[in-house]
Amino acid sequence: MGRKVTLATCSLNQWALDFDGNLERILKSIEIAKAHGAKYRLGPELEICGYGCADHFYESDTLLHSFQVLRKLVESPITQDIICDVGMPIMHHNVRYNCRVLFLNRYVSTPILLIRPKMLMANSGVYREMRWFSPWKQSRQVEEYFLPRIIQEVTGQDTVPFGDCVLSTKDTCIGTEMCAELWNPNSPHIQMGLDGVEIFTNSSASHHELRKADQRVNLVKSATIKSGGIYLYANLRGCDGDRVYYDGCAMVAINGDIVAQGAQFSLNDVVGMDMKRTRPVFSFPLSHTLVKVDFSLSSGDDIHLPTHQPITWHFNSPEEEISLGPACWLWDYLRRSEQAGFLLPLSGGVDSSSTACIVHSMCVLLCQAVEGGNSQVLEDVRRVVGDDSYRPEHPRELCGHIFTTCYMASENSSEDTCSRAKGLANQIGSTHMNINIDMAVKGILGIFSVVTGRWPQFRVNGGSHRENLALQNVQARVRMVLAYLFAQLGLWARGKPGGLLVLGSANVDESLTGYFTKYDCSSADINPIGGISKTDLKSFLLYCVEQFQLTALTGILSAPPTAELEPLTDGQVSQTDEADMGLTYSELSVIGRLRKISKCGPFSMFCKLIHTWKDALSPAEVAQKVKHFFRMYSVNRHKMTTVTPSYHAESYSPDDNRFDLRPFLYNTRWTWQFRCIDNQVALRQGLHCHRILRLNGGGRRGSQI
Template sequence: MNLIKVAGAELNQTPLDWYNNYQNILTAIQTAKKDKVSILCLPELCLTGYGCEDAFYAPNTEEQALELLGNLLPETKGIVVSVGLPLRHQNKLYNTVALIANGKILGFVAKKHLAGNGIHYEPRWFTPWEEGEVSSISFSDEVNDKLNSNSFPFGDLLFDVKGVRIGFEICEDAWVANRPGRSLYKKGVDIILNPSASHFAFDKLDVRKRFVLEGSRAFGVGYIYANLLGNESGRAIYDGGVMIALSGKLLAISKRFSFKNCKVTTATLDIDIARLAQIQSHTSNIGVAQIEVIHSSFDIPRTIPEKHSPVEASWEHSQFIKEEEFGRAVALGLFDYMRKSYSKGFVVSLSGGADSSAIVTLIHLMIEMGSEDLGLENFKAKLNYFTALTPCTTTKEVCHQVLTTAYQPTENSGDVTFNAAKFLAEAVGAKFFNVDVNPMFKGYVNAIETSIERKLTWEQDDITLQNIQARVRAPSVWMLANINGALLLSTSNRSEAAVGYATMDGDTSGGLSPIAGIDKNYLRSWLRWMETNGVDNKWNIPALSYVNDQQPTAELRPKDSKQTDEGDLMPYDVLEEIEKLAIRDKKSPKECLEFLKATHPETSSDSIKAWITKFFRLWSRNQWKRERYAPSFHLDDKNLDPKTWCRFPILSGSFAKELAEM
């Protein structure tokens, strides 16, 4: 039997954080060697971090990466390791992977297919490599000396490491129809490594699983998929999820959303099984790119047969229902955002409504999940700058230091929301303050009335009186954030962002908007799930019943107006449908009308038409608000973030002609 122990690593990297990135890579290599791994695949651009943005243009970025690459070489004795970094070649920048065998760089493979859709922007910085093209690259004398060679193969390469053929599909390469694995298969590849930076989105794991299994089956190979982990650069959350497959069979998969800096997943490949599959396929070589084969005399260590296990990996432990995926993704995103920004916890203006309560619940999950994954002491150690956590012995004590909440009533607030906020804060262990902002509200109203020499009334000044109540809440929560050295979280959701149902410099205040990528309808159902079920059937919060029993309301008009969000806007399920049709699917108002008439036959056409008109007008009018929102997490293909996903002009025709045609 021709057995080789292989591994993929998930790494929690940070752009341009050279020390952290190097230590994580070094830990992965050392862990793999300790586990007697022979071939280790690391994630895409792991030396620099994937999200360096325009810092990729800076020569220093490449120089630092090359220095670290040279430092790694002595650590790779006795093992084959792939390491990702950006390289300049003939005045172009390429996304590359170095294959190192036994301390020697065998060559650099350049990525052929660049991710340029959605939140990806690779074509801005990198040039795609032409299939079948091969060149060589050299660096300064100082770098060449450190890398132990004057020139290296560069481009479309296949590596023959003493009879074991290793090729690459770099992330997006595996997502396209004409994937490089096809040409590698024609050249008799044994193992394909896929170093990736694939961000989390709902249901995306199933897509990855398909191309890993199908690639391993169709090409008759061992396939190793490695991915980044955590909140790398602010908006994207990476869920890890290393997969190792052989000829269509999944041998290993890691549990996703780990709070660890580095995690190595191993499996043993029987190369003879892969080769037999290729022998039996009998496929023509016509039309295949000429890939240069780079030979190495390093004898890859083999694994003794007793360690080989043909049992297929359990898929379920890495596959979660949407409610759990949401909780795990945002909890991990919050943890990394906090620690990488050196914030001493979070401050939330806790209104007792669904949005702010969802954020408090997610912070509760962050602490519980992180403590379970790392152990409480290691959880605190990763926040070692936050010395107030040192004496904490329970997760509730940690929450009391990490999370500060403030209920901020005006004369239009009620006992229902106060109790909901108070009981939720007590349930998770957060600090809770009742900060009466009514005097500030009245002060602003009196000042303006004196200046304009008339009284403000709800009949004439509705929006003015609502907005000032939201805005007077911002200074006090900013003060709490400054006092604590903490991060103020904005509580806006995606449904509000779509129609601008938010007060700028009021409820949009904050340095991070963690739920701005998720719709209100889903948040309400998720809170009901968290009340009774909770992630892994634990960490549920019965006190959420006080939140879930309410109708969402801004509580900004007088109590006798019985204000509700859906009364101000439209039913949230309808809002979500219109947003999906109009923004994600780019349907016209008339097309939206026809669709909603079919899906809501019980509702009058006039009502549907009024809701569609309101949506398109508010969408167009409030792009400037979306431009000013704090950064949010990417969770699915309905993201409205204008900086990374959904661009729209600030000034437009507001769909006037299209609405008239409806």
């Protein structure tokens, strides 16, 4: 006969090095778990110190403070009579490990039950775990770990098992995995399942990327679909202090079915889940070391055993993910930076409008959270707006308090973009300003003229390419200076306290080609769309038209993208982004994925694209586009060293240093690589001509017969 056990997993919005806040949220999650009758509580990876500590993991302070928090957890009455599974860094034999610590605050001889170090590290993409931690390579091996004195004083125990082991209670057996171990083809749960482990847990720090959630869910389902059992998945939530957003999705699977789902995006700092299940016949593991504990997860009331009910997982569309993920990330950044809101240079184009819509989506989420009784969100909103009695009633009204937009016009700006920016600002409710930059531009050019005796001209007025580019860059950089000026003093001028964070709006495709001015208004504090393609942003704006009734976006979507930095022709825009870049945004999305995800250089990219684009372009035309991209990319690569920190949303992001590790000084001629492309084009053209000759020859012979 089986037994019923109650287990709890959770998503926590932890913050790197916020030991006080992290402790408070851990205790809150344990309190919620116990309120639901849980006897085991699983938390996310490195929850005590925060996952994003980066090089702070090298500091002995981080290790010390983690143990200090662990001591408070073990001492707390909140943790009594429940097995707690928490994450923290630990130094063992002078080697630093990413660990799980399982403890039971009960009158037992060894409250710290075991320490399980991570065996398979996340060390690609945005992850650099091998920089700070070593993997535990001794499969199914356990050593003694001598606990530090501050723990010994509380527990009375000197040592604890450290290594690849599993926990055996009086009624079941629990095995632990950590994040990347689930994604590995040789996951630990495989052997644990064969050894008879029934309950598998995974403490994770898995970040959000567009279209990624289904991979995670399928991996969790597959972990128990063959050998059976229950799988608990816990994950971080929120902005841990960097470019990524951890999107929660705590879940429980039983025998290959998802039976409980946590929210993917939420403003709650603590999201707990519990799951009751029927336990099958138990068999002890064969080869893993058992750490036995005199404790039962079941209550003994096994007369009425529930059966699990599978649920259908709701996957958000990419447009919904763009609306929710960056919005939650912005809110975490705003409330934790203790600023009073955001400022956005709103040009009336797709990119800046997308950023504005994400802020609007953030305000929608905040109002929903306050209406739903979230006291923490209400407290944070009041602190941001500087009013202890304020209560947001509508997203548009809240937007007016925390969001300032400004259209920075020059003599090269059109009335159309100005009206589009104003129309969107009115619909979302931002505090909007029209600022003319001509006086500042002329002042800067006047200084140059006094020093050099020359006055540069645009190309249409007879100027050179260098003059034309310099005049465009002056306008763009003046906008950056004015954006920061108004962000710092805009509220002061209105008699309000605080400053504003400047938001950027350069998309991932423009970053790939460097199609922006270095230190222009793309140089901001943070950028919510810097990892999102123009194609996805257009789909997102269509979603906003329907979801938020922002009809002003219709005109923005129909207008061609333009920087408006060159003189107008008969009052109309003559400069477009795609003409300037020499590539369409859809082409750039394909090229970007080949460059990063498929790891293509110029020649291999050409070889793939002549097949992908064969119905639209000749090999010679493909070669021209590939060479043009790599020239632009290598000439402008230096810009990525100073690009605004952006929300990581795509696996082909060109974000320098943190994700895309490449040089910024190139031989921009790519002589060897381009010669290989040219040779292949010539070869294919030769083969094509040879086929034509053979066909023509065959035709003549046929006519003679």
